[in-house]
């Protein structure tokens with residue numbers, strides 16, 4: 001191995017790559033815009049959709065209950081509903097979103113209520129549908145409040161204190177530090193994108209420096225030089241790795257800058273918001289450290305595939321399935337409720353996704369971190385070894 | 401100096417089975433001479449030259465280039481050769497100067513020596529006008545000059561040309577042929593493959609006729625004419641590769 005030759009190859013590839021606009025976009029500009037854009041865009045879109053849905057006064061239907069006009073009057077008086085005339089096809093109307101929800105008031109309800117033996121009110125909604133869910137929530141609130149008023153009235157009529165129905169209150173309070181809450185929201189999604197970007201950033205340089213060179217005929221020119229094959233492949237590999245790390249760092253830097261701008265422009269109020277802005281800063285460094293062997297692994301695997309291919313087109317057909325192969329374990333890691341254990345710590349990529357989630361929420365399981373870093377580094381070394389072996393094989397380089 | 405002894409290359413192809421790309425090829429090229437490897441498409445010229453250039457490993461047989469064995473000292477062999485083929489392209493996004501400098505560095509040259517060498521080559525090949533233009537923007541002729549400068553940057557003793565005029569216009573092809581002659585004039589050992597008879601006639605001191613991987617005949621042009629009793633090289637060629645054929 002000759003460091004000078006490796007550096008010569010690397011610097012040439014770096015210059016060559018930086019002159020290629022397409023690579024620059026895939027390595028730097030894309031990742032820098034992508035992550036803040038996606039996170040804030042999605043967050044903003046969700047907020048807009050939910051608040052729009054909340055603004056709507058839901059149409060609801062009362063089924064039967066004609067002998068309980070008081071309930072109907074109170075529902076109307078609350079101003080929170082638009083009552084639709086009862087109709088036999090109410091189920092279909094809910095499905096077709098003509099009404100959002102329905103409440104079935106049993107016959108003789110108000111009378112039974114006065115006697116203290118009322119049967120159940122049934123609420124109908126279309127589960128999973130946002131606006132129907134909101135209407136259901138409103139109906140539930142209305143009937144719960146009605147029930148409490150009825151209880152209080154029944155107790156008062158019998159001369160009993162209201163506390164008899166509620167001998168004690170139940171309260172809930174969060175003890176997790178704010179970064180833990182933030183870690184769970186942002187922690188799930190940030191490692192997901194970082195791992196994915198480390199793949200995307202390596203992709204274009206890998207294709208270009210291996211299959212692209214074969215296709216354009218410069219590979220043969222390069223191999224005519226006395227440079228040792230191992231030095232050439234290492235120099236090229238370093239460039240692919242640079243692409244991967246560029247993508248990660250430009251995404252993290254732009255995300256950091258965006259968060260900083262948002263927090264400083266929103267003033268002190270936003271700093272207390274645990275939803276987005278408070279993640280363990282050490283966690284970011286932890287994630288970057290874990291992503292390093294992942295980037296080496298992706299770069300080496302992509303490079304090996306692109307070396308094997310005869311043309312860019314063939315290389316692309318190998319790389320696309322690999323993208324799906326990576327998305328799945330990373331996406332599983334984002335699912336809430338999946339926790340790191342010893343077995344999962346051995347599953348490549350998924351383990352990194354899970355341990356990053358922990359680190360961002362301020363949890364440091366050093367044993368797992370060591371195992372995961374070590375095993376990923378081992379896989380990465382094996383993949384890099386494969387690249388070197390392939391590059392030295394004329395059957396791969398001059399494949400027909 | 402090039403010495404090939406029973407150079408053989410067997411390719412294993414999933415569809416075609418075993419292919420003898422080169423079959424027991426032996427020849428010798430002295431410094432200051434041009435050896436022409438003459439053969440039709442698929443005859444085995446590229447395979448033979450790639451083995452000399454250490455791009456392919458011989459299945460059996462051996463070759464020495466400038467005193468180094470192609471199988472055991474490939475890196476040293478490559479330091480002694482300039483390899484130019486129709487398929488050895490330039491990096492589109494590098495300038496001509498950067499292209500030459502890159503290969504100079506890969507040959508272990510230092511920056512000062514490299515600068516001086518690029519000056520000399522640019523002068524000799526008249527490249528001053530486009531030295532700092534990107535290769536993708538160059539005309540075919542300019543590209544060829546850049547490729548030549550790339551092969552010469554480390555001043556190799558041995559030059560290997562694999563159909564270097566393939567697909568070039570007449571003027572560019574003539575310039576290449578002239579350049580190959582100059583290499584001989586400087587005492588370099590030159591091997592030149594072609595399927596064009598007239599090129600072989602104009603250039604080569606000795607010619608080897610290769611067919612289906614094997615060297616069918618070898619000698620000076622005069623010897624080949626004498627052997628076949630034909631004055632025209634094309635007739636010689638046909639007689640050698642297809643002895644039964646009637647004109």
Ligand SMILES: Nc1ncnc2c1ncn2[C@@H]1O[C@H](COP(=O)(O)OP(=O)(O)O)[C@@H](O)[C@H]1O
Pocket residue numbers: 398399400411412413419420421439440441442443444445446447448
């Ligand atoms: N990498 C390879 N794999 C399989 N067969 C090959 C390979 N390279 C060349 N060949 C075969 O070897 C024979 C000689 O090819 P080649 O040396 O390229 O001929 P030429 O350069 O004289 O046109 C041809 O039949 C060709 O198809």
Ligand SMILES: [Mg+2]
Pocket residue numbers: 445446447562563
């Ligand atoms: Mg050929």
